[in-house]
Structure formats: C-alpha cells, structure tokens
Amino acid sequence: MRNRRNRLQLIISIIKKNNIGNQNDLARILRSYGIDVTQATLSRDLKALKVTKVASDKGEYIYIIPDNNELQDSMLQRGMHSIPSGQQAGFVSINFSGNIVVIKTRNGYAPGLAYDIDMSKSPLIIGTIAGADTIFIVLKEGVSRDEAIHFFSRFVPMD
Amino acid sequence: MRNRRNRLQLIISIIKKNNIGNQNDLARILRSYGIDVTQATLSRDLKALKVTKVASDKGEYIYIIPDNNELQDSMLQRGMHSIPSGQQAGFVSINFSGNIVVIKTRNGYAPGLAYDIDMSKSPLIIGTIAGADTIFIVLKEGVSRDEAIHFFSRFVPMD
DNA sequence: GGAATTTTTGCATATTAATGCAAAATTGTT
DNA sequence: AACAATTTTGCATTAATATGCAAAAATTCC
Numbered sequence: 001m002r003n004r005r006n007r008l009q010l011i012i013s014i015i016k017k018n019n020i021g022n023q024n025d026l027a028r029i030l031r032s033y034g035i036d037v038t039q040a041t042l043s044r045d046l047k048a049l050k051v052t053k054v055a056s057d058k059g060e061y062i063y064i065i066p067d068n069n070e071l072q073d074s075m076l077q078r079g080m081h082s083i084p085s086g087q088q089a090g091f092v093s094i095n096f097s098g099n100i101v102v103i104k105t106r107n108g109y110a111p112g113l114a115y116d117i118d119m120s121k122s123p124l125i126i127g128t129i130a131g132a133d134t135i136f137i138v139l140k141e142g143v144s145r146d147e148a149i150h151f152f153s154r155f156v157p158m159d
Numbered sequence: 160m161r162n163r164r165n166r167l168q169l170i171i172s173i174i175k176k177n178n179i180g181n182q183n184d185l186a187r188i189l190r191s192y193g194i195d196v197t198q199a200t201l202s203r204d205l206k207a208l209k210v211t212k213v214a215s216d217k218g219e220y221i222y223i224i225p226d227n228n229e230l231q232d233s234m235l236q237r238g239m240h241s242i243p244s245g246q247q248a249g250f251v252s253i254n255f256s257g258n259i260v261v262i263k264t265r266n267g268y269a270p271g272l273a274y275d276i277d278m279s280k281s282p283l284i285i286g287t288i289a290g291a292d293t294i295f296i297v298l299k300e301g302v303s304r305d306e307a308i309h310f311f312s313r314f315v316p317m318d
Numbered sequence: 319g320g321a322a323t324t325t326t327t328g329c330a331t332a333t334t335a336a337t338g339c340a341a342a343a344t345t346g347t348t
Numbered sequence: 349a350a351c352a353a354t355t356t357t358g359c360a361t362t363a364a365t366a367t368g369c370a371a372a373a374a375t376t377c378c
Contacts, residue, residue, distance in 0.1 A: 003326095004325090004326065004327095022363080022364060022365085023364070023365070024363095024364080037327075037328090038327075038328055038329080039364085039365075039366095040327075040328065040329075040330095040365090040366075040367080041326080041327060041328075042365095043364095043365055043366055043367085044326085044327085044366085044367090046365090047214040047220075047366080048214070050213050050214050052211035052212060052213045052223075053211060053212075053335095053364090053365095054209050054211045055206040055207070055209055061206075061336085064211075098257050098258075099256045099257040099259065100257075100259065126254040126256055126261045127254070127261030127263065127293045127295065128293065129288060129289075129290040129293050129295050130290065136288075136295060138256050138259045138261050138295065139256060140254070140256055141255070141256045141257065162356095163355090163356065163357095180334095181333080181334060181335085182334070182335065183333095183334080196357075196358090197357075197358055197359080198334085198335075198336095199335090199336080199337080199357075199358065199359075199360095200356080200357060200358075201335090202334095202335055202336055202337085203336085203337090203356085203357085205335090206336085212334090212335090212365095220334095220366085
C-alpha cells in the first residue's frame with residue numbers, strides 16, 4: 001500500500017491542528033478523509049511517529065509530537081568558598097555557591113548592607129534578599145567567581 | 160497528605176533514571192521506596208506531572224517528561240495564554256539564574272505574590288522567600304527553563 | 319509474470335490507563 | 349479542638365492502547 005506514508009503524514013497534520021484525545025477519534029477523522037483503518041493500525045502509527053498523549057491544562061488528554069531530546073539540566077554545585085571576615089561594620093562572612101552569594105552579618109546589620117548592595121544597581125546582580133543577619137544575592141548567569149569577588153570587595157573585605 | 164508532593168518528586172526522579180514503561184512497574188519501584196499507592200493514583204500523578212509514554216528507539220515504551228516547547232505550542236493552539244489581570248499587581252520583573260528565580264515587585268507587593276506562588280503548590284518549586292520587593296524561588300533540580308517559564312506565566316507576564 | 323520475501327493490516331484479545339464515586343486524610347477556620 | 353471545606357486515595361469498572369498471529373498487500377528477484 002502506498003497509503004501508509006500518506007496516512008502518517010495526514011495523521012501528523014490532524015494531530016497538530018485538532019485536539020485529538022484518543023485513537024478512535026483519530027480513526028473517525030481519518031475516515032472523513034477517506035482513509036479507513038482500525039485502532040490497531042493507529043496504535044502502530046502513533047508508535048512509529050512517537051506521538052504521545054499528554055494532559056492539557058484543561059484536564060483533558062491530547063496527542064502531541066514530543067521533541068526527541070531528553071533535556072536534563074544538571075545543577076552546577078560548587079563547593080563553598082569561605083572568606084575570613086574583616087572589620088567592616090557588622091560583617092561576618094561571605095560565601096559563594098553556584099550563582100548564589102550568602103553574606104552573614106551580626107544581627108541587624110544585614111538589611112543595611114543589602115540596601116547598599118541593592119543601590120549599587122550592579123548588572124551582575126539579579127536580586128537580593130535580607131533577613132536579620134543573612135543576605136542572599138542571586139548573581140546573573142555567566143558571572144564569574146572573580147567578577148563577583150571583585151564587585152563585593154567594594155562592600156566587604158575580600159582576601 | 161504531605162506525601163503527595165514528595166511522591167511526585169520521587170516519581171520524576173525515578174522516571175528520569177529508570178526506563179519505566181507502565182504504571183504497575185512504577186508502583187513496584189515506589190513500593191521499594193516504602194511508598195504504596197495504586198495504579199489509579201499513579202495515573203493521576205502522571206497526569207499532573209504531564210508525564211507521557213512514548214516509543215523508544217528500542218521499540219519499547221517508556222515514560223518521559225516532554226519538552227515544554229511542544230506543550231506550549233499545543234497550549235497556544237488552544238488559545239490559553241492569558242494571564243489573570245488581578246495577579247499582575249505590582250509586578251516589575253522576573254529573572255532566572257541557575258535554579259533560582261528572582262521576581263521583583265513594587266515595594267510591598269512581594270509577599271502577596273509569593274503567597275500566591277506558594278499556594279499553587281507546584282512540584283517544580285522547592286521553596287520561596289520574599290522580602291518587601293523581591294521574591295526568591297528555588298526550583299527543584301532538573302526543572303527546565305521552559306517548564307519554569309510556562310509555570311510562572313500563570314502569575315506574571317512573561318512576553 | 320510468478321514465486322519468494324517483506325511490509326502492512328485486521329481481528330481478537332491482553333495489557334495498560336483513566337475515572338466516577340465514596341471514604342479517608344488533610345487543611346483551613348473559628 | 350471541633351467543624352467545615354478541600355484534597356487525595358482506593359476500589360471497581362470502563363475506556364483506551366498494544367500486540368500475537370494469520371492473512372492480505374506490496375516489493376523484490378529471477
């Protein structure tokens with residue numbers, strides 16, 4: 001049969017256009033195109049096309065043609081790198097982990113220091129949050145450890 | 160049960176590591192972790208996680224967590240890319256860095272928005288913390304940028 | 319063309335997945 | 349803590365999907 005290839009083609013376009021949720025519905029639509037096959041064949045077709053059924057946000061199932069790449073972003077987890085404290089007001093320590101900087105201060109000092117860091121409007125930083133004695137700073141992706149160290153040396157002792 | 164979210168996480172990691180092909184096998188593996196649920200529950204879990212079964216190159220079926228580009232495409236076809244207007248109040252910006260999301264708001268709005276995000280109880284999120292104008296959200300390991308973007312589009316404009 | 323070989327299909331059925339419903343567990347409220 | 353409201357789950361069953369096998373088509377080879 002020369003039909004199989006055409007049918008597979010048609011199935012793809014039907015699945016992309018309509019919201020098909022099961023193989024019987026698909027068979028029905030194919031029939032309206034003059035193609036008459038059983039559910040068993042469609043099961044094989046969908047397997048060949050790697051079509052899968054997935055839940056939509058509406059709570060119903062629809063067929064999609066998934067990407068063939070298995071995505072796995074692995075988290076970069078660098079070890080902590082501690083730096084001895086100096087005599088900056090309230091400063092206790094600064095540590096890096098991945099793209100996060102954690103600054104510890106004596107109690108009550110964190111908000112003030114965080115404010116200063118915020119006000120620098122550094123493009124290296126996408127956000128800071130301060131508790132009473134801890135500041136979390138999220139660095140922009142791609143910022144190197146050295147860049148960060150250089151920047152933070154404006155605020156705290158970094159040797 | 161507080162177990163559900165843990166189970167969902169475990170399911171994700173099991174599916175990514177092993178080649179699971181049906182819900183009974185999954186149940187069996189979960190049982191080896193001390194988690195005992197029925198196939199019915201797993202069907203619901205997989206629906207919630209948008210896990211789908213797809214033919215591998217070996218000719219067998221395995222579960223995967225599909226690429227969200229495809230999902231978004233099919234969502235867009237269904238015309239569901241609207242953002243509830245009430246949930247944009249005070250929003251300023253959203254940025255990603257590694258597994259951290261930083262949302263900036265106008266002063267005072269962060270706690271409310273963070274609360275809404277918390278209440279969504281997304282399995283993608285490990286935790287959130289809010290200051291006055293900034294929210295930090297830590298994503299679960301393995302959550303792709305696309306997945307995250309899709310999720311946060313429920314809360315803030317992402318275009 | 320015709321026999322041999324490979325591919326595709328339907329049938330019947332086994333396997334797998336989804337769901338209505340009531341009960342149990344959890345969460346929210348006061 | 350007690351009650352109400354919501355969520356989660358299992359059971360039982362239905363719905364949907366996959367597949368062994370034999371037959372029908374298509375393809376290849378002489």
